[in-house]
Amino acid sequence: MQLAVISDIHGNSDALDAVLTDIRRRGVETIFNLGDSFSGPLDAAGTAERLAALNLPTVRGNHDRLLVDRPVEDMGAWEQWTIGDLSGATLDWIRSLPLTLTIGDVFLCHATPQRDDENWLNRRGADHRISARELTGIEPHAAGISASMILCGHTHTPRSVRLPDGRRIVNAGSVGCPAYRDTRMEPNFIHQEGGSDARYAIVERVDNDWIVDLISVPYDASRMIERARARGAETWAQALETGWFV
């Protein structure tokens, strides 16, 4: 049985369409969504429309929570761009989302099983870039989870690791936000996937184990780049153009 895993769409409805087309092309029928679906300067309304029609098993991301846990004036830029584009029904849906879900032998979370906003398989390195986390920093977060497949997102960095006991943890990467620059700190923290493609994962149960496919789908980002520029989100436009900051 193949399962498609999407995460961190961040309002990029064109990247979402490209990923959904690829999932259909491969004949995969089950899709899980790991959250951070809307926040950013792109197309939150179009993303909400698509997700409402799909009705996927979904967990809440930190950026989803930030849309519903504070007044608008206390929101960050990514949420301020987004909040006015979402209907009351979408905000109610966000409020209803769980932090984690267990479906059969699969565990879903946005960031870690404990929190929606901490990096799990990767960490912020001393060079202000994402680097791979060691086992000692990964394993404790998986304590008590009996599922053999554990899914996460949040860092926008696809990665598949195996714990010594055989369980897998897979970060599906980001459908809609291939790079970002955190200008709130000096020097800026920069994450870049090094390509503008939409990322997602397919995991497949084979015999008693899992085969993991980390997938990179090209798409035409020009409409999203225009929307980012129209809102003055130049780092978003650069990220969507190339997936690099140069």
Ligand SMILES: [Fe+2]
């Ligand atoms: Fe995210």
